[in-house]
């Protein structure tokens with residue numbers, strides 16, 4: 001019995017039609033890519049995105065921003081919290097720093113909403129209600145800030161020890177009444193400006209140049 005030879009003509013038409021299907025797919029993919037790029041450019045340059053802080057995000061954009069922020073903070077926050085975070089001295093010092101630097105946006109026990117806190121978008125969470133972040137995550141956010149939100153990077157002007165004091169205080173704040181909060185702020189060894197003066201002196205002693 002003779003083996004059946006593959007029909008050369010059949011083989012050629014098979015491969016050329018496979019070829020045809022492949023280039024059709026390629027053309028289609030290029031078309032879709034061009035459409036996406038063109039659409040994206042039209043959206044951006046057409047000014048279609050609502051950048052105003054008084055127009056809330058759609059649910060999708062809100063979810064996306066939240067997830068991007070939470071994942072980025074979780075992955076970057078690598079510093080170990082110091083073991084003496086519960087030290088009352090740290091907590092008191094942190095209270096004074098917090099009172100001066102953070103309350104305009106994040107408020108404090110017994111405090112009414114400020115104009116800034118009402119206009120911010122995304123809103124600054126009221127930290128006296130607690131935070132889902134770990135101490136290490138809070139430290140990272142306070143040190144580095146969060147882009148496009150108004151949350152500043154306090155690490156630009158403050159050293160890590162001071163920022164850990166603030167984290168120590170954040171852990172305590174949800175337990176405090178308005179009066180206890182005021183008392184704690186007053187009990188601090190130094191006010192914020194005294195602390196900053198000390199930092200300047202330390203920097204000068206270390207020979208660091210400091211331009212004001």
Ligand code: HEC
Pocket residue numbers: 069097098101102103104105106120121122123124125130131132133138141142146149150151152154166
């Ligand atoms: C000018 C306003 C402003 C000031 C001042 C400010 N923050 Fe914020 N902060 C924000 C905003 C807005 C967010 C929310 C960002 C977001 O939703 O991604 C935020 C987020 C945070 C978070 C994350 C909380 C969470 O659970 O999501 C922490 C912690 C925090 N701030 C701590 C501080 C501390 C401590 C200070 C003072 C040293 C401070 N902030 C000063 C605006 C501010």
